[in-house]
Amino acid sequence: MRRTGYIWHELYAWHDTGTHAGVIPAGGPVQPYLNFESPESKTRMASLVEVSGLIDDLVKIPARPATEEDVLRIHTPDYVARIKSDSEKHGGDGGDGWTPFGKGSFEIALLAAGGTIAATEAVLNGTVDNAYALVRPPGHHAVRDSGKGYCIFSNVSVAIEYARAVHNIERIAIVDYDVHHGNGAQDIYYSDPNVLTISIHQEFLFPADSGTLAERGDGAAHGTCINVPLPAGCGNGAYTDAIQRVAGPAIRAFQPQLIMVSSGFDASAADPLGRMAVTASGYRDMATELVSIAEEVCEGRVVFSHEGGYSPVYVPFCGLAVLEALSGSQTGVQDAFSDLFEGSPAHSLKPWQDDVISAAEELAQQLQLKV
Ligand code: 3YP
Numbered sequence: 001m002r003r004t005g006y007i008w009h010e011l012y013a014w015h016d017t018g019t020h021a022g023v024i025p026a027g028g029p030v031q032p033y034l035n036f037e038s039p040e041s042k043t044r045m046a047s048l049v050e051v052s053g054l055i056d057d058l059v060k061i062p063a064r065p066a067t068e069e070d071v072l073r074i075h076t077p078d079y080v081a082r083i084k085s086d087s088e089k090h091g092g093d094g095g096d097g098w099t100p101f102g103k104g105s106f107e108i109a110l111l112a113a114g115g116t117i118a119a120t121e122a123v124l125n126g127t128v129d130n131a132y133a134l135v136r137p138p139g140h141h142a143v144r145d146s147g148k149g150y151c152i153f154s155n156v157s158v159a160i161e162y163a164r165a166v167h168n169i170e171r172i173a174i175v176d177y178d179v180h181h182g183n184g185a186q187d188i189y190y191s192d193p194n195v196l197t198i199s200i201h202q203e204f205l206f207p208a209d210s211g212t213l214a215e216r217g218d219g220a221a222h223g224t225c226i227n228v229p230l231p232a233g234c235g236n237g238a239y240t241d242a243i244q245r246v247a248g249p250a251i252r253a254f255q256p257q258l259i260m261v262s263s264g265f266d267a268s269a270a271d272p273l274g275r276m277a278v279t280a281s282g283y284r285d286m287a288t289e290l291v292s293i294a295e296e297v298c299e300g301r302v303v304f305s306h307e308g309g310y311s312p313v314y315v316p317f318c319g320l321a322v323l324e325a326l327s328g329s330q331t332g333v334q335d336a337f338s339d340l341f342e343g344s345p346a347h348s349l350k351p352w353q354d355d356v357i358s359a360a361e362e363l364a365q366q367l368q369l370k371v
C-alpha cells in the first residue's frame with residue numbers, strides 16, 4: 001500500500017460551462033443541452049471514490065486557490081486580468097470560442113491550479129507517496145496568454161513552476177494520455193530542456209494542427225518534446241505499448257525528479273469526443289506502469305492532474321482503476337462495463353498503430369543518446 005493523496009472540491013462542480021449542444025452553442029434547430037465539459041463525469045467519479053470505500057485508503061488533501069503569483073509564473077498579466085474581470089461581471093470565454101465560463105469561474109480555475117499545486121506539494125514534502133488531483137476546469141490546452149479547449153489555466157504547468165520555485169526541482173517529465181494533444185505544456189516548454197513533454201493522443205483531433213512526430217522542441221530543448229499521434233481506433237494494446245515503449249525509455253533517459261500526468265479519460269470506449277477504445281483495465285495498466293517508472297527514477301514522485309473525459313457513466317470506473325493503481329488498494333468494485341468493452345478486438349496492437357509507436361520509440365532512444 002502506498003500513501004496516495006486525493007484532491008476534490010465541491011466548487012469544481014460549480015464551474016459553469018452553460019447550455020450547449022456538447023461543444024457547439026444551442027439555438028435555432030440546435031436544442032439546448034449541456035456542454036460535454038459538464039460537472040457530471042467528475043462529480044460521479046468523486047462519488048464512486050466515496051461509495052467504493054476507496055476514500056478511506058486515500059489521504060484527502062485540501063485544495064487551496066493558486067495565488068495570482070502562482071499563475072503569473074505561467075500566464076501573462078493581461079490574460080489573468082481579463083479572465084478575472086469577465087468572471088466578476090458575467091463570465092465569458094477563455095479565448096478560443098470553445099472555453100465558456102460563468103460568473104466566478106476565475107476563482108474556481110485558481111482552485112483547480114491550486115489543487116494540482118497542493119497535490120504536488122504533498123508529494124514533494126513527503127506527506128504522501130503520489131497523488132491524484134481531481135480538478136475542474138482542466139488545463140492541458142491553455143497557453144500562456146489564452147485559454148483553449150475547455151482549459152483556463154495550465155494546471156500542470158503552474159504546479160511545475162511552483163515545484164521549481166519553492167522546492168528547487170529542476171527536471172520534470174509530463175505524460176499526457178488525454179485523447180487530445182497536450183499542446184499547452186508542449187508550447188510552454190518547447191524551448192525548455194528541463195521539462196520533457198510526452199503526449200499520447202488521437203492524431204488530428206484537437207487541436208487539429210499540432211501534435212505530430214515532427215514537433216520535437218527547439219534549440220537546447222530539441223528532443224524533449226515527444227508526440228505519439230495515434231490513429232483513431234486504438235485500444236488497451238496501443239496505449240499500454242505507448243507508455244511502456246515510449247514514455248518509459250524517455251523518462252529513464254531524462255531522469256526527472258518529478259513526473260506529472262495529464263490524466264484524461266476521453267480515450268475511453270464510451271467517450272463522445274474521442275474515437276478510441278481504452279477501458280478501465282487499460283487505464284489501470286497505464287497508471288501501474290507510470291507508478292513503477294516513477295519508483296525507478298524519482299522515488300515514486302508522480303502527480304496526476306485530471307483533464308478531459310466526458311462519459312458520465314464510464315469515467316468513474318476508469319478513475320477508480322487509476323486511483324487503485326496509485327494506492328495499491330483494491331476496493332473489489334468491478335468495472336460494470338467490462339463485459340461490453342474488455343473483449344473487443346480493438347485491444348490488440350495493430351500494425352498501423354505499431355508504426356506510430358515505433359517511430360516515437362525511436363525518438364525516445366535518441367533522447368537517451370543525448371542526455
Ligand atoms: C473539443 C472541442 C472543444 C474542446 C475539445 C476537447 C477538449 C478536451 O477534452 N481536451 O482534452
Ligand code: ZN
Binds near residue numbers: 178308
Ligand atoms: Zn481531452
